[in-house]
Amino acid sequence: MARRVVITSMGIISCLGNDPQDIAAHVRSEKKVFRQDEFDPSLVVAPVAGFDPRQHTGRFKNLRYLNRGAAFAVSSAFIAVSGSGLSDKQLNRAGLFAGAGPNFDLGRECPRIEDGKICHEAMSALWMLRFLPNTASAVISRLTGVHGENLTVATACAASLQAIGEAYRKIKDGYLELALAGGGDSRLNPGGTLAYQMAQALYRGPLRPEEASRPFDRNRQGFIPGEGGAFFVLESLEHAAARGADILAEVTGYGSALDAHAMTAPHPGGCYAEKAVKTALKQAGLYASDIDLVSSHGTGTPLNDDMEAELINRLFGAKPTVLALKSWIGHLASACGAVELALCLCSLKTGVWPWIRNLDKPCHPALNFLLDFKITPPETILLQNFGFGGQNAAMVIRAWV
């Protein structure tokens, strides 16, 4: 029989804070995290102020090879391991599954390119490491002593949820007893914001920064880029019980599917997003009516939110509470799944749920969008993330009570 898989430790670095109590306090006080972009004042971004990986990992020379997104991954993984109580021997056997995005920080990585010739004077000898997606994993492994089966997942904005899903399945199916899984990302640099701006996916004025991220609102106009990271320790229930670990939640199902439709736009009918969700539900052994809360992808782009609202309505109707965490932290690209899962685990702990901000005129009349921070504690939570390229991922978790 397949094994049960639980989450026993987590690390999160976000613009709302790095631990459940801080995050709850910042939700209740509606902390202002959205700002005008330094490079392009017409854009709004959600930075993590004052981030320095050394504050988490201590001094380590190979931090020089981390792009900012990878630094969020390494830092949050280090926090998750530090709080896990795992021994060196247990870590030695652990797997590692990381979601990673591309490094778009071209202007800073290669400051001068003239007529196609790269001036490499200011570049490090191994600058390539700042572009290789598995550099974060290499540094995490070096810092934590994780040696098991590993995989770096690079499926755009579905990547970190898929990384956690792959770790879950490896443990469920008996290939591993435990694994680290998560991701970190930042596109808050001139190259990153330029990329999404040219793809017309970003919000551009005229509202104030705090009003710009508005998932599922009729006046939504695009997403707000954010940054951060989250990592988790996943282990078999037996392994967790044997060592007396604190259990934060159980992962009960996971699914993914590809649209085979457009390069950036989601399939308007959402049929393969639906397939990912149904696969996760089936694996969890649940009916749609069992889901209490949906943490939506909710980017605030016109296309995603229409597709996703229709999808939620079709599968679940008005029953589950719908969250859109990007209204608080922006869109963390490949790291959004991990950080949104971390925020859900924080809310399970504190009872403070980030309602959907700026939802003045819902784009769908029937859905139960969360508009208050207090709700009946949910037992089952569905997380959805969809990425460019038609990547769809869904995960079901169960509160541990």
Add this chain to the structure above:
Amino acid sequence: MLFEKVQQIIMELMDIPAKDITQETYLVRDLDLESIDFLELAVSLNAAFKIDIHDDTIFLRNLRLYLNEALEKTIQPKEFLGRKYPFLSAERIQQVLSDLEAGPVIKVKDLVSYVQWAGGKKKAA
């Protein structure tokens, strides 16, 4: 002045505090530099001082090969090393020869000597 600049480069590269980097600090024995760190160091020194960095020379890479070669050719080791590493003083070469047992001999001050020597050569040219 040169030393402080070299110290700053090593500090940033290796993420270690300045107080742990003196003229007498060993790069490998004390600071654990490994091959990719030497790669980075060469690139950084080149960029900072605008001088050609000959990796094998500045990092005393073939030191032990040269000692064997000197033995074969029956040339005084001190003289032979002086030819191969023109940036090292006779006094420093003497130190190096008496310090071979405990591992790689290269110290921060050797980098400083190289930078000074290469800078002088560039000026002369």
